[in-house]
Amino acid sequence: MSSIHKIDLFDFRLENAAVKRWIPLYYQYFGQPVGTAPVVLVNHALTGNSQVTGENGWWKSLIGSGAVIDTDYYTVIAFNIPGNGYDGNPDNLILNYTDFTTKDIAAIFWEGLESLGIQKLFAVIGGSLGGGIAWEMAFLKPLQIENLIPIATDWKATDWLIANVLVQDKILNNSENPIHDARLHAMLLYRTPLSLNKKFNREQNDPNKEYKVEGWLLHHGEKLKNRFQLASYKLMNHLLKTIGEASHCGSFLQFGKETTAHIHLVAVDSDYFFTVDQNRETYEILKRVHTNVYYHEIQSIHGHDAFLIEFEQLNTLLQKIFITAKQKIQ
CATH class of the missing domain: 1.10.1740.110 (Rna Polymerase Sigma Factor; Chain: A)
Structure with missing residues (x-):
């Protein structure tokens, strides 16, 4: 298991203008040392954490030595959303939870990356809430992500x-x-x-x-x-309800025109949480203004949780992105 590391962020201003004097940002990294390989950021979902691979890794079928996201070739970083409790310190829990938005979490993650000397990401990938945060990260820095891979999510929360x-x-x-x-x-x-x-x-x-x-x-x-x-x-x-809260259709279209990211939308055909029709609509909107946008669909009876169940389909979808880049490294 990779050790849990901490970055201290000070005087962080939230979207609601509140200033947090100190935010501890915990993370783990796997694979190649920072600065030596392309960086893949993995964002966890609601009850997830930074343990994305290894014996107890919740996405170990996708991430690891020889896996589609191959830790022999990539630096894989996973932050814990501040307040998720994975550090085990009750003093770090967030009680005023309505102060925070996914845009705040995205900005916190960018600060964490910059403190590690990382300015660009080969990929940011996440399912559900983690994918929503990936969208928000792309909105904040549309030129600094090569591959945006939101899974079982959307750029906005629906009614x-x-x-x-x-x-x-x-x-x-x-x-x-x-x-x-x-x-x-x-x-x-x-x-x-x-x-x-x-x-x-x-x-x-x-x-x-x-x-x-x-x-x-x-x-x-x-x-x-x-x-x-x-x-x-x-x-x-x-x-969850704050995903895309600071955005609207006009700003989303502007993002599509500006970003240099290859955007890979991965929907689940039976998802009740982030419905497939919303993902298809997002694809139709984006492809009007952005060349490198791709739509993928997982077929499953299991609904939203298919992104944690249908590993064979996910591996197949992700291979072209990650194996092509690995071949370039070799």
Whole structure:
């Protein structure tokens, strides 16, 4: 496992004009030393962290020695969203979570990269919330990312997403068992009726006659409750609704005209969270003004979580981007 490192950021001004005197930014890096190879930034999703590869890596099927994002050829960096609790220090949790936006997190990540001497990225990739932050990073510096790869996300939060964030926030602030109960609701957004029906087929667990789908949901609630902090969940959930909050269609089109990035949109055909029609619309808008934009679609019954399940399809989609660059290095 790569060690967790820390960058101290001082006097950071948020979008709402509040100034944070100190923000600790924790990160891990994998593969080649910084400054010796192309840099791939991996942004984690709502309950994720910087452990993207290795034995417990949540994207180890994509990242590692000999993998499609090959740590023998790339420097892979993953920041922890400040306040996600992965450093284990309760003093670093963020209680005033509504102060922060995804644009703030994107600016924090750029400051972290610059403190490491990194001005340009070969790629920034992330799923869900991590992909939303990738969009925000591109909006801030449209000339400094070679490959933008947002997966199971979009450049803006929709009304549907904002509505579900509100429901999650109400559960988190009013339930007697907040993380557990919020997770039960969230899992139904991350999966699909077809996925659950095929997995459980109305079967029950003996002897208590509990339906297997109920046991599965309760298990996920307990699992997250035991490893995640309430303040962290409130912050990450809130950040989802702020994706693209500072942008509008006109500014998005202007970004498309200005950016030099190759933009690879990766949607999931059954995604209930960031719907496929929104991704297709984004592609249609961008291709009017930007030459190097590509649309990819994962076929899956599993919904939003397919970006954490359908590794074979993701590997196939990403090979052309990363293996071509690796061949140039060789």
